[in-house]
Amino acid sequence: PYVNTKDILEKANKEYYAVAAFNINNLEFLQAIVEGGIEKKSPLIIETSEGAMKYAGMGDPLRGASLFVKMVREFADSLDIPIALHLDHGKNFKYIISAIKAGYSSVMIDASDKPLEENIKTTKDIVRIAHAAGVSVEAELGKLAGIEDNVASSESVLVNPDEAKYFVEETQVDFLAPAIGTSHGAFKFKGEAKLDFDRLKKVKELTKMPLVLHGASSVVQEMVEIAENYGADFGGSKGVPSDILKETVRLGINKVNTDTDLRMAFVAGLREFLHNNPKEFDPRKYMDTAKAYVKKVVSDRLELLGSANKA
Ligand SMILES: O=C(COP(=O)(O)O)N(O)CCCOP(=O)(O)O
């Protein structure tokens, strides 16, 4: 069934597991993610960034949002696993309202680059509108390093746990993304991978609410090797190691944003297939391996996060 993200996360919060939030931009990634969810009998959070809404809507975010709602609902309404659709990194008021209007389960208002009081005010405005429409809300505190689509923030600003408590009380958001040292993309750490577990623990103690980890891809070595075998150059790529990811779940992370791992799996499959089948041009054939590799990464992640058999 098509459900509200909050329902999925409240259950995860109570039972101390995490649910992956997988980003999509097209049909093929959605198909692969849904196949993984069915195989693992796991709840799924499908999420789209504003860039994805523009991409699918050919420049028209409302059309993009509406297309994603229809695609996701088509799968969700016909399956036993709970599936939610979430707007990831909502920064533009028009896009956030478009997602609410189109029927998204939840939206993120990302005002993390603003001073605290401004982040609170903007977030409160969105919470008021979203809650009136039965839509749940995610916000972010602290800043991720790395490149986000429209915010190239060089250094990460880690969350202040006391600020987090004040923020959630003032804004009434439904789930919170505390920055604890991750960053978007495939180049997360120069040296050893390290996250601030102490801050995470404190934020959980102070807020007791479902928490979100952005920039949580692991950069799966198996996929890097396949892709590089067929011409990719992912030198220097490094993600969040599985044991560190599991520790964040143990400490209270319940939604785990995963995009890069699926992108790398897809392109590994595509490169491999195209190299080995020079005569093929049927998209149902050349997307096959790409989708299979995405499904594999999805299934492994659902297992790792503990949401398998929680549908
Ligand atoms: O946290 C993540 C993904 O983290 P990852 O890179 O570690 O997968 N996300 O919110 C995904 C952000 C995708 O934005 P865009 O479509 O503009 O490129």
Ligand SMILES: [Zn+2]
């Ligand atoms: Zn993110």
